[in-house]
Amino acid sequence: MRSLLQHIVVPILFCLVSMSVIAAPAFAQRTRKPITWVNSDIPDFAGLEHKVLKSDALGHDVGYVVWTPPGFSADADTRYPVVYFLHGAGGSERSDAAGIASLLAKGIRNKTMPPAICVCPNGGMSGYRGEVESMIVDELIPLIDSTYPTRADAKSRVLAGFSMGGAGCVRLSLLHPDLFCAAGSWGGALAFRGDAAESPLLPAAKKNAETLRANGYAALLINGDGDRPDAFALLAETFRAHDIPHQVVIVENTKHNLGDYHKKTADQMLSFLGKQLQQNQ
Known part of the structure; x- marks a missing residue:
């Protein structure tokens, strides 16, 4: 035995x-790979500059990139609107800075976009919630408005982003309706995990509808047909019910790839953001 x-x-x-x-x-x-909060090795592109914010909300330094348009002068009387671009999961402040700056420069040349400052914060893997949300709303935006010649009001401030950043820009715009007049999302979602019907953005859109309309708010929600095409369906229903301007765009033969979104819908995104900023001047 x-x-x-x-x-x-x-x-x-x-x-x-x-x-x-x-x-x-x-x-x-x-x-999960540790997050590097300061990434100063930014691409060589005219107008890009890396900055560091000593964040009380995060308890450590965090990097951000600022792009200023051609002809920019801090000493001039011109006041500029601001585009905040939010990167996707796994990215940082440097990830999309040159790409979005190049698109904005094109829009300015074509006069679909007014001369604007662009800010790319590092959001880590936060989903732009919690401490990162506080960093952007309570620290970064006031810092930008105090150090650059911005038009510091909601009608002159827009958000755009990809993936986690696309979801983040919609989230921040709806939870802080007094700060932004537009959200342009590429490949975002109302909820990447869990039940979209339980998203806090649905009651937030309803609660803040009057403020959003007063600020001339609108949302552009772009997803590929292979990239959660119904990602914002419930939010679009809420927008319609409360007369909040929005457009849902489903791009054919497109998966979760920022390059594809740029190729197929960059002009549409620029036109949208430019229209929001120009109509509110």
Whole structure:
């Protein structure tokens, strides 16, 4: 009997030990990469400048990138509207800075976009919630308005973003209706996980509808047909019910790729953001 138990138990114990040794590296590979909050190695693009905010909300430094348009002068009498662009999951303040600056420069040349300052904050993996939300709303926006010649009002401030940033720009605009007049989302969603019907943005849109309309607010919600095309369906219903201007765009043959969104809908996004800023001048 003892010999039989040895033949059964010993191999089982060996297998369990072997599995734990093998599983440990695999688990380590799935561990989330630490967030680097300051990334100063930005692309070489005219008008881009990296900055660092000592954030009380986060409890540490956080990087952000500012783009100023051609002809910008801090000493001039001109006051500029501001575009806040929010990166996707895994990105940082440097990720999309040159890309969005290039698009805005094109829009300014084509006169679909007024000369505007663009700010790209580092949102980590926050979903632009919690401390990062406080950092942007309570610290970064007041800092930009105090150090640059901005038009510091909701009608001169818009949000745009991709993926987590697309969801984030819609979120911030609806929860802080006194700060923004537009949200332009590429590949975002009302909820990436969980039940979209339980999103706090649905009651927020209803509660803040009057303020949003007073500020001339509108939303442009762009998703690919292979990138959660129904991602904002419930929010669009709420917008319609409360007369909040919006447009839902489903792009054919498009998955979750910012480059594809740029190629197919950049002009539409620029026209939307420019119209929002120009109509509110």
